[in-house]
Amino acid sequence: MTKIKESSTYNANREIVLQECPVTYVMQKIGGHWKPIILYHLLSGEKRYSEIKKAMPHISEKMLIQHLKQLEADNLLIRNAKPVVPPYVTYTLTEAGKELETVISAMAAWAFKDMKRGIVEAVLEG
Amino acid sequence: MTKIKESSTYNANREIVLQECPVTYVMQKIGGHWKPIILYHLLSGEKRYSEIKKAMPHISEKMLIQHLKQLEADNLLIRNAKPVVPPYVTYTLTEAGKELETVISAMAAWAFKDMKRGIVEAVLEG
DNA sequence: ACAAGTACTTACCCCAAAGTATGTATCATG
DNA sequence: CATGATACATACTTTGGGGTAAGTACTTGT
Numbered sequence A, B: 001m002t003k004i005k006e007s008s009t010y011n012a013n014r015e016i017v018l019q020e021c022p023v024t025y026v027m028q029k030i031g032g033h034w035k036p037i038i039l040y041h042l043l044s045g046e047k048r049y050s051e052i053k054k055a056m057p058h059i060s061e062k063m064l065i066q067h068l069k070q071l072e073a074d075n076l077l078i079r080n081a082k083p084v085v086p087p088y089v090t091y092t093l094t095e096a097g098k099e100l101e102t103v104i105s106a107m108a109a110w111a112f113k114d115m116k117r118g119i120v121e122a123v124l125e126g
Numbered sequence C: 001a002c003a004a005g006t007a008c009t010t011a012c013c014c015c016a017a018a019g020t021a022t023g024t025a026t027c028a029t030g
Numbered sequence D: 001c002a003t004g005a006t007a008c009a010t011a012c013t014t015t016g017g018g019g020t021a022a023g024t025a026c027t028t029g030t
Helices: A008-020 A022-030 A035-043 A049-055 A061-073 A095-125 B009-020 B022-030 B035-043 B049-055 B061-073 B095-125
Strands: A077-082 A088-093 B077-082 B088-093
Touching (some): A022 A035, A035 A049, A035 A061, A088 A095, B022 B035, B035 B061, B035 B095, B088 B095
Antiparallel strands (some): B077 B088
16 A cells, blocks of 8 residues: 555655654644643633733733643643633643643743854854 | 734734744744754754755755754854855854744753653544 | 623634746766 | 765745734623
8 A cells, every 4th residue: 555645745744743842742732822832821720711811911802712622632631621700710730741840841941042042142242 | 995004013923023022033043844943954064055955854944044044143063165166055053043943942852852742642542 | 771791602814934947056977 | 877875955835823803701899
């Protein structure tokens, strides 16, 4: 059986790369502008929708909801809706979500180091 | 006429988020489909262009070059061209690039754990 | 009566990222 | 003298992520 050529490389790419590359696997789940930031805010504990929104003034509602749904689908957080009348919905990290803290920390550590490096170089050049 | 404000959110977002969020800072540098994979291949040592290309059969030349240039500009790798006649160009990680290994390892570790979790759940569900 | 708050949903649009395809310079080799 | 290898460059098209704006359903406060 010849391998399916599906519709051109990029579908092929996605799947192959996903299976081969754990980093890409992670990127699928926490990549993009907003997801890591949402996760970051939830690392400090359960928050309700409006709290997250206030913590991220620059995100649109559409993006926020969309990524919350995605993170839920990816089993990184849990949505909890109380059937009360002003809706009361909270989001909590799952175990998987909490375990991302090590990844996020590693990133943050590297980022700070790299930012410093940038400054040092700028100073040396100037 | 829906006019988009010149300086409206998404440009503002980028900058604000970059300054506020180290994770986004990292994403700018190693995010996307290809960059982490390129870095991964270079973690095992200096490689020439054609070697990287062969190691990543699904990337287009355009994307490969483009990301190599970007990674170079971001000070994550160094391009070394020997002025010989079949061109001989190698790429090596900088210190900053090598230090990404901790980040990439954290990602990989999480990914494998999470993949396993996915399998376990699938089995339990039947 | 009606505005305001909460947690979304939907429709429409734009742009940057990624893909496709082809071109370039140089020399070695058949 | 034409072909192939190497390391790119460039034009052109497509795709999808993200942005804006507006609507929904339900109730509380004034």
